[in-house]
Amino acid sequence: xxxxxxxxxxxxxxxxxxxxxxxxxxxxxxxxxxxxxxxxxxxxxxxxxxxxxxxxxxxxxxxxxxxxxxxxxxxxxxxxxxxxxxxxxxxxxxxxxxxxxxxxxxxxxxxxxxxxxxxxxxxxxxxxxxxxxxxxxxxxxxxxxxxxxxxxxxxxxxxxxxxxxxxxxxxxxxxxxxxxxxxxxxxxxxxxxxxxxxxxxxxxxxxxxxxxxxxxxxxxxxxxxxxxxxxxxxxxxxxxxxxxxxxxxxxxxxxxxxxxxxxxxxxxxxxxxxxxxxxxxxxxxxxxxxxxxxxxxxxxxxxxxxxxxxxxxxxxxxxxxxxxxxxxxxxxxxxxxxxxxxxxxxxxxxxxxxxxxxxxxxxxxxxxxxxxxxxxxxxxxxxxxxxxxxxxxxxxxxxxxxxxxxxxxxxxxxxxxxxxxxxxxxxxxxxxxxxxxxxxxxxxxxxxxxxxxxxxxxxxxxxxxxxxxxxxxxxxxxxxxxxxxxxxxxxxxxxxxxxxxxxxxxxxxxxxxxxxxxxxxxxxxxxxxxxxxxxxxxxxxxxxxxxxxxxxxxxxxxxxxxxxxxxxxxxxxxxxxxxxxxxxxxxxxxxxxxxxxxxxxxxxxxxxxxxxxxxxxxxxxxxxxxxxxxxxxxxxxxxxxxxxxxxxxxxxxxxxxxxxxxxxxxxxxxxxxxxxxxxxxxxxxxxxxxxxxxxxxxxxxxxxxxxxxxxxxxxxxxxxxxxxxxxxxxxxxxxxxxxxxxxxxxxxxxxxxxxxxxxxxxxxxxxxxxxxxxxxxxxxxxxxxxxxxxxxxxxxxxxxxxxxxxxxxxxxxxxxxxxxxxxxxxxxxxxxxxxxxxxxxxxxxxxxxxxxxxxxxxxxxxxxxxxxxxxxxxxxxxxxxxxxxxxxxxxxxxxxxxxxxxxx
Numbered sequence: 001x002x003x004x005x006x007x008x009x010x011x012x013x014x015x016x017x018x019x020x021x022x023x024x025x026x027x028x029x030x031x032x033x034x035x036x037x038x039x040x041x042x043x044x045x046x047x048x049x050x051x052x053x054x055x056x057x058x059x060x061x062x063x064x065x066x067x068x069x070x071x072x073x074x075x076x077x078x079x080x081x082x083x084x085x086x087x088x089x090x091x092x093x094x095x096x097x098x099x100x101x102x103x104x105x106x107x108x109x110x111x112x113x114x115x116x117x118x119x120x121x122x123x124x125x126x127x128x129x130x131x132x133x134x135x136x137x138x139x140x141x142x143x144x145x146x147x148x149x150x151x152x153x154x155x156x157x158x159x160x161x162x163x164x165x166x167x168x169x170x171x172x173x174x175x176x177x178x179x180x181x182x183x184x185x186x187x188x189x190x191x192x193x194x195x196x197x198x199x200x201x202x203x204x205x206x207x208x209x210x211x212x213x214x215x216x217x218x219x220x221x222x223x224x225x226x227x228x229x230x231x232x233x234x235x236x237x238x239x240x241x242x243x244x245x246x247x248x249x250x251x252x253x254x255x256x257x258x259x260x261x262x263x264x265x266x267x268x269x270x271x272x273x274x275x276x277x278x279x280x281x282x283x284x285x286x287x288x289x290x291x292x293x294x295x296x297x298x299x300x301x302x303x304x305x306x307x308x309x310x311x312x313x314x315x316x317x318x319x320x321x322x323x324x325x326x327x328x329x330x331x332x333x334x335x336x337x338x339x340x341x342x343x344x345x346x347x348x349x350x351x352x353x354x355x356x357x358x359x360x361x362x363x364x365x366x367x368x369x370x371x372x373x374x375x376x377x378x379x380x381x382x383x384x385x386x387x388x389x390x391x392x393x394x395x396x397x398x399x400x401x402x403x404x405x406x407x408x409x410x411x412x413x414x415x416x417x418x419x420x421x422x423x424x425x426x427x428x429x430x431x432x433x434x435x436x437x438x439x440x441x442x443x444x445x446x447x448x449x450x451x452x453x454x455x456x457x458x459x460x461x462x463x464x465x466x467x468x469x470x471x472x473x474x475x476x477x478x479x480x481x482x483x484x485x486x487x488x489x490x491x492x493x494x495x496x497x498x499x500x501x502x503x504x505x506x507x508x509x510x511x512x513x514x515x516x517x518x519x520x521x522x523x524x525x526x527x528x529x530x531x532x533x534x535x536x537x538x539x540x541x542x543x544x545x546x547x548x549x550x551x552x553x554x555x556x557x558x559x560x561x562x563x564x565x566x567x568x569x570x571x572x573x574x575x576x577x578x579x580x581x582x583x584x585x586x587x588x589x590x591x592x593x594x595x596x597x598x599x600x601x602x603x604x605x606x607x608x609x610x611x612x613x614x615x616x617x618x619x620x621x622x623x624x625x626x627x628x629x630x631x632x633x634x635x636x637x638x639x640x641x642x643x644x645x646x647x648x649x650x651x652x653x654x655x656x657x658x659x660x661x662x663x664x665x666x667x668x669x670x671x672x673x674x675x676x677x678x679x680x681x682x683x684x685x686x687x688x689x690x691x692x693x694x695x696x697x698x699x700x701x702x703x704x705x706x707x708x709x710x711x712x713x714x715x716x717x718x719x720x721x722x723x724x725x726x727x728x729x730x731x732x733x734x735x736x737x738x739x740x741x742x743x744x745x746x747x748x749x750x751x752x753x754x755x756x757x758x759x760x761x762x763x764x765x766x767x768x769x770x771x772x773x774x775x776x777x778x779x780x781x782x783x784x785x786x787x788x789x790x791x792x793x794x795x796x797x798x799x800x801x802x803x804x805x806x807x808x809x810x811x812x813x814x815x816x817x818x819x820x821x822x823x824x825x826x827x828x829x830x831x832x833x834x835x836x837x838x839x840x841x842x843x844x845x846x847x848x849x850x851x852x853x854x855x856x857x858x859x860x861x862x863x864x865x866x867x868x869x870x871x872x873x874x875x876x877x878x879x880x881x882x883x884x885x886x887x888x889x890x891x892x893x894x895x896x897x898x899x900x901x902x903x904x
Contacts, residue, residue: 013057014041016049024049033057052088078157078164084111089169090217095236100166102154109154110169116161134165136209136238149200151220151233172221172228175288179216181224182621184291186642187313188347188582189227193219194285195344195351196230196358201281201335204238205274210247213237214280215256216287222358224625225618226638229358246271255293256280259327275329278338282324289313294325314584316343349670350581353574357470471575472637474563479633479881486882503897510707515889516715518706519878520561520871528795529704531557532564536700536795544572546673546695551803554674554698554870555579558644561703561874572673580670580677582645589613590653598658602862603736605658607729609650613643614725623721632721633881639724640873647866648674652681659856674698678866682854689807690852696803697845700796701864703871705789709734710741710865714872718879719887731872732865741861747784748846748857750775751816762812768819772827782824784843787836796841800848811851817844 014034015027026049028034028041035056036047049055078084082100089097095114102109112133137153155166172178175193179185185193197219204211211218213234222229237251248271250264258279260272286294290313320341323333338344344351498514505513521531531539543552543566555575559567567575589612596605614620619635627635649668656663665683672680675695684690706715714731718724735741754771775782787794801821804814821839828837846860892900 014055026055052086078159081155082109082111082166084113090174099169108169110167112165112167114163116163133235133238134163136235136240137165149196149230149232150203151231167233168231170220170222170229170231172224175216175219175221175230175284178221178224179288179291181625185288186586186616187289187317187584188642190285190288191317191343191347192227192351192354193221193230193288194281195339195355197232197281197284198335198339198344199355200230200232201277202339204232205277205335208240208242209238210241210274211235211238211277211280212247213252213256214277214284215253216284217253219284223634225622225627225635227354227358241274246273247276248272252276252280256283258329260329273329275332275334278324278332278334279329281335281338282321285317285324286321289317289321294321313587314343316341316346319343347581347670350577353577354581357473471559471562471571474565475633475637475877475881478563482878483882503901506892506897516706516712517884518711518715518875519564520875521703521705523705523789525789525791528790528792531703532560534560534566536799539699540799542566543699544569546676549692549695551675551692551696552699553695554702554867557699557702558870558874561871562877576673577670578641579645579674580668580672582642583649583668583677585609585646585649585653586613586616588615589650593650593653593657594662596657601736602654602658602859603732603741603865605654606650606862606865607732607736609654610643610725610732611729613646614723614729616642617723617725618642619723623723629883632883633877636724636880637877640877643724643728644869644873647869648678648681651678651862651866654862655682655856655859659859678863684852684854687852690854692807693803693848693852696799697848697863698867698870700799700841701845701867703868703874706875708740709737710868711872711875714876715879716887718876719884724873724876727876728869728873731868735865735868736861741864743783743840743842744846744860744864745857747842748813748850748860750783751813751820751847755813755816760812762815763819765819765823768816769823769827772820772824776827776831782828785824785828785837785839786834787838787840790838790840791836793838794840794843797839797844800841800844804844804848804851808848808851811847813847813850817847 013030015025015029017025017027025046026034026036026041027046028043031043034041035054036049037054038056041047047053080103082102085099085101087099089099089110091097095112097110097112100109100111101107134156152168153165154168155164157164157166184190197214201211201214211232213236214232218232218234220231220233222231239247239249241247248264250261252261256279258272258276261276264271283294286292320333320338320343323341324338326332333341499512501513505511519532521529522533523529527535529536534542539552539557539560540550543556543560545551546553553572553576555572556567559565559571559575589609592612593605593609596608617635618638619632622635623632652665656665660683666680666685668677669680672685673695675698676685676691678698679685679687679691679694684694704711706712710731713734714727717730718727722730738746758767758771772782801818804811804817808814821843824839825837828834846857849855849860849863
C-alpha cells in the first residue's frame with residue numbers, strides 16, 4: 001500500500017514493471033490519480049516510460065525515472081553497435097536527439113530518434129519528416145565527397161516503429177546556446193560563422209534543395225569559443241525545388257520565416273522559392289551581431305520600417321543585412337550576392353584560409369573518429385588515373401583529386417552507411433552497401449588509394465604539411481608535449497635551488513633573483529637576447545622576409561616565440577592575412593579614441609583602448625561560462641591573436657588624431673604584412689625603407705625575458721586569470737614609465753640637446769668626450785648606455801646600427817650616435833660607476849625613427865608597446881597552456897629583516 005502524511009492513498013496505487021523487451025511500463029490502478037508528465041493516466045490504463053518522464057501521485061508527490069528505459073522493443077538491434085544514452089541534446093516537434101556511443105570505437109555521436117507512430121505525418125512525398133530528411137541527406141551527400149558545412153551522417157537504422165539517424169556530435173553545441181552564453185559575437189567571429197553558413201547554403205541551392213528552417217539552433221559549432229567549424233543540421237523541413245514546382249507548405253520557425261511563407265494560403269497558391277533561406281540567413285546574421293531580433297513584432301514583417309537597426313557594426317554588415325531582408329524575393333540578395341558582398345570580400349583571403357584550416361581539422365578528426373565507426377561499411381571508390389591538374393576556380397590553385405564512385409546508395413564518406421531496413425519478419429538488418437577492405441582510418445585509406453594511382457589527394461591533405469600548418473593547430477600539438485616536459489622537470493628537479501637571494505637583491509629591485517619561467521626568450525650576459533635559442537643575427541638570417549625585403553617579418557618572430565620553430569613563408573603569409581582580418585576595431589573603441597583630447601599622452605590612450613577592448617574577450621566569456629582549466633589556452637590564444645591584430649589600428653588612430661588632425665592615412669590591407677600595415681597607418685607606407693625599419697623594430701623590441709616591467713606586469717596580472725586585454729593594458733602602464741619604455745625618448749632628447757649646444761655642426765671626438773664628462777659630473781647618467789644583465793654591446797643596438805649604415809649613413813644624428821659609441825664606453829669605464837659601459841637598444845631606436853620623419857617623441861613608446869605585445873602575449877598563451885599558478889612571492893619589512901639577522 002501507499003501511505004503519505006495525509007494517510008493512506010491506496011492499497012495498490014500503480015505498478016512499475018520491466019518487460020523482457022526492456023520496456024518500463026507504468027499502470028495506473030488508483031481511483032484518485034497517477035499522473036504521467038502532468039497527464040492523468042487513468043485507472044486500468046498504462047504508459048511506456050522514457051528517461052526523464054515524471055510520475056506524480058495526487059498533486060504533491062513526484063518521482064522522475066532515472067534509469068534508461070527505451071520504448072523500442074527492437075532496441076537490441078541497435079544495441080549491438082551503439083549505446084544510446086539518456087542524455088538528451090534537444091527535442092523538437094518530430095524527434096528528439098540523444099547522445100550515443102559507438103561501442104567498438106567509443107566515439108560519441110548524436111542520434112536523432114523519431115517515433116513513427118506518434119509523429120508520422122505524411123506531409124511530404126517521402127512520408128514522415130524524418131524520412132524526408134533521410135532522402136534529402138542522401139541527395140546532398142550523393143553529389144561529392146567533400147560536403148562543405150553539412151552535418152556528417154554516420155548511420156541510419158529503421159525498425160518497425162522508430163527511425164535512428166546517427167550523426168557526428170560537435171563539442172561546441174549550437175549557435176543559439178553560444179549566443180545565450182556570450183551575447184552578440186564580435187564581428188569577425190560572426191563573419192566566419194556567416195561565411196560557413198553561406199557555403200552550406202550555396203551547396204544546398206546548387207543541388208536544388210532549400211533548407212526552410214535556417215536559424216541559430218540549427219547551426220552546430222565545433223567549439224563554443226573562437227572561430228569554430230560550423231555545420232548545418234536538421235533537414236526535416238528541407239525540400240527539393242525547381243522553377244516549375246515552387247514550394248507551398250507553410251513551415252519553419254516563425255521568427256525566421258520569410259514573408260512569402262506567411263502568404264501561403266493553400267497548396268494551389270503561387271508558393272515560394274529558395275530565397276526564403278536568404279531571408280532566414282539575414283535574420284540569423286542580425287541576431288548574431290546584435291543579440292536581438294530585427295523586427296519589433298516578429299509576426300508583422302511586411303514593413304521594413306519595423307526593423308530595429310541598433311547594431312554597432314560596420315556599414316558593410318548593415319548593408320548586407322538590409323539587402324537580405326528585402327520583402328520582394330525577386331529583389332532579395334541571393335547566397336552568391338552575399339558571398340560577393342563588400343562585407344565578405346573585405347576579409348575574403350583570411351576567410352578562405354581559416355575556412356580551409358578548420359575544414360582540415362574537422363576532416364582529420366572526422367576521418368580518424370567517424371572513420372573508425374564506419375570503416376566496415378565504406379563505399380568502394382575508384383580513382384581515375386589522370387595527370388594532376390589545377391582547378392583555380394574552386395580550390396584556389398590547389399591540386400585536386402578527381403573521384404569516381406561506384407553505384408549506388410551513396411558515394412560520400414560523410415554518409416558512409418546506407419539506410420538499414422529492418423524487415424517485419426524479424427530477420428537481421430541487411431546492409432545495403434558495398435564494403436571496402438578495413439583500414440586504420442578512412443583518411444589514411446583515401447591517401448593510400450590516391451598515392452597508388454599516381455594522383456594527388458584532396459587539397460586538404462596536401463595542406464596538412466608542416467610547411468603550411470596553421471599556428472593554432474601546431475600549438476595544439478605542442479601543448480601536451482610541453483606539459484609532459486614540465487611535469488618531468490618538476491619531478492626531477494623540483495627540490496633543486498636556482499640560486500641565493502640576498503638582502504641587497506631584495507632592496508635592489510630583485511635584480512639577479514631567478515624566480516620566473518619565461519619560454520620565449522633568454523638573455524645571455526655575453527650574447528644578448530635569444531628568441532627561442534636564436535640570436536638576432538640568426539633571426540635576420542633564418543626568419544622569412546617580405547618579398548624584396550631583407551628584415552625579418554614580425555609574424556615570423558611571433559610564430560617562433562609561440563612554437564619554438566622557424567615558420568615557412570606560407571605560414572607567415574597566412575598569419576599576415578589572419579591578423580589583417582582580425583584588425584578592425586569596434587565602433588565604440590574608435591569613438592573612445594576620437595573623443596580623447598590631444599593633450600592626453602599617447603600611452604594613456606593606448607592603455608585606455610586596450611582596456612576597452614576587454615568587452616570583446618573570448619576568455620572572459622568562456623571563464624564566466626565555466627570552461628575547463630585545461631582549455632584556458634584556447635580562448636587566450638584567440639584573444640591574443642585579436643589583440644595583436646588590432647594594435648596597429650589603435651596606434652595609427654592615436655597618431656593621426658594627436659598629430660595629423662584626425663586624418664586617416666590608410667586602412668589595414670590584407671596584402672601587406674604587419675610591419676608594412678603599421679607604417680601605412682602612420683602615413684609612411686610609401687617609404688620602403690621606413691617599412692623595413694618597422695619590420696626590424698617590431699621584431700627586436702618584441703621580447704626581452706620575463707623580468708622587465710612590462711613583461712613581468714603582464715605575466716603577474718595574467719596569473720590572476722585576468723584576460724589578455726586587462727593583462728596587457730597593465731603591462732602597457734608599466735611600459736609608460738620613464739625608467740622603461742621612455743628611455744629611447746630620453747636618449748633622443750639628450751643627443752638633440754647635445755647637437756644644439758655644440759652648434760649643430762660636426763665636431764671632433766674630443767668635444768664629444770667633454771660633453772659626456774659634463775653630463776656625468778652633473779650627476780646625470782648617459783642615456784642609452786648600460787644594462788642590468790648585458791655585459792657587451794646590445795645586439796639590438798648593433799642591428800639598428802647596421803641598418804643605419806646601409807640606409808642613412810650621412811644622417812647628422814646617426815653620425816653623432818656613432819661618435820658617442822666610439823668615445824662613451826671608455827669614459828664610463830674610467831668613471832667606474834657603470835658595470836656595463838656599452839650601448840643598449842634605446843641608444844639607437846629614436847634616432848632611426850627621427851631620421852625618417854617620425855619626430856613625435858611622445859609616440860615612440862606606443863610603437864614599443866605594439867612590438868612588446870608579440871612577446872608578452874605569446875608567453876601568456878603558454879602560461880594558460882601550462883596552468884601557471886597565481887604569482888605570490890613572500891615579502892619582508894625592514895624590521896623583519898633586521899630581526900632575522902640580529903642574532904647572527
